[in-house]
Amino acid sequence: MEANQRIARIAAHLHPSNVQPNSNDPLGFIICYSMIKRFGGVDDDGVLLLRYGVLNLNVINGNCLILAEMEGGSVLEQTNCRAKGGAPGFKVAILGAAGGIGQPLAMLMKMNPLVSVLHLYDVVNSPGVTADISHMDTGAVVRGFLGQPQLDAALTGMDLVIIPAGVPRKPGMTRDDLFKINAGIVKTLCEGITRSCPNAIVNLISNPVNSTVPIAAEVFKKAGTYDPKRLLGVTMLDVVRANTFVAEVLGLDPREVSVPVVGGHAGVTILPLLSQVKPPCSFTKEETEYLTKRIQDGGTEVVQAKAGAGSATLSMAYAAVKFADCCLRGLRGDAGIVECAYVASQVTELPFFATQVRLGRGGAEEIYQLGPLNEYERVGLEEAKKELATSIEKGVSFIRK
């Protein structure tokens, strides 16, 4: 029997969750190691013993094997397949999965019933995080990917890519101070997306979001894969904070409060629209000033409290999952999902702006206008736009230069 026929026969006997096509080789398959063992095991020389005969395999330590080009020596690669799933759902990749945000985000996404496959990519420690999270008895299959050579494999076939990769702030820094390092990281990761999953929804967390989203857009434009509806800067943490702080002032449960936060994600560009809070309410001048400042400085509050050990990670992971879940429900076709995000926009004269958007199968399918603003918010809007314009231009010229 031809080697490829034998591989196909092995594959045919496995549950679909244990076998998938190898995107690098049309005749190859990726098969879970545990299944290989069930079919007879691999001896010390890497010979796979099967009912159907013997395949010579070059085993690389790991849990998952890629079978390809079986004649004239085999090619196997590790992809760290640990769990089995098979439930219908979406394929999600987290880039920067071993970081302060990445780890709790990965854990929470593993708990999300809409996720069937979870790819965890980082340049360090992703095998450890993957092994750890893969023991959770939830449905999603988890696979780990380490370092740039595995970026494309991490991204292949993904429906949603969440990016918390990059350095965080230390006290005294602005988010813009992170541009130098994070701009290049975001560029590299987005280039991977253009190659491996150009139709995926992208949730960009890496700071400075006001600039990294324009960077991503330029990378996608350059590759001819740009769909503005599918690129979303994550500003959900501003909304989460606003809901919490407003609820404190009003003496309400934060889950009952909804505050639109528009503009961008840094300092004065974070503009909470307190005149549009639900349930409808009013604030004194002092309350308005206190709340606006606290929401705008929420990130700095955490950076200072962590005193050099990074910025918000746990609340950010919570916010990222809340937002990702909305994106997945939108992809599923659920109606009426509206959240704030930093997107390509015509709401103001700026090319990017955060507002409420309706999430659907295509991503941000509808972008809502700002609605009526009071005088305090109109002044804030002008200030926000000035700073945003500079940050957007900085991101665009990073790629165009």
Ligand SMILES: NC(=O)C1=CN([C@@H]2O[C@H](COP(=O)(O)OP(=O)(O)OC[C@H]3O[C@@H](n4cnc5c(N)ncnc54)[C@H](O)[C@@H]3O)[C@@H](O)[C@H]2O)C=CC1
């Ligand atoms: N949008 C938002 O609301 C928020 C954004 N952030 C931002 O998120 C980013 C990550 O923050 P943390 O998780 O606290 O930082 P962290 O340093 O704990 O984790 C970052 C991870 O990114 C990885 N990484 C670095 N270069 C990479 C590359 N080229 N490819 C893949 N992974 C790479 C690192 O190895 C590390 O595991 C920061 O830029 C931070 O400012 C943080 C909080 C809120």
Ligand SMILES: O=C([O-])CC(=O)C(=O)O
């Ligand atoms: O403040 C930071 O550097 C991290 C961040 O974006 C936030 O917590 O909102």
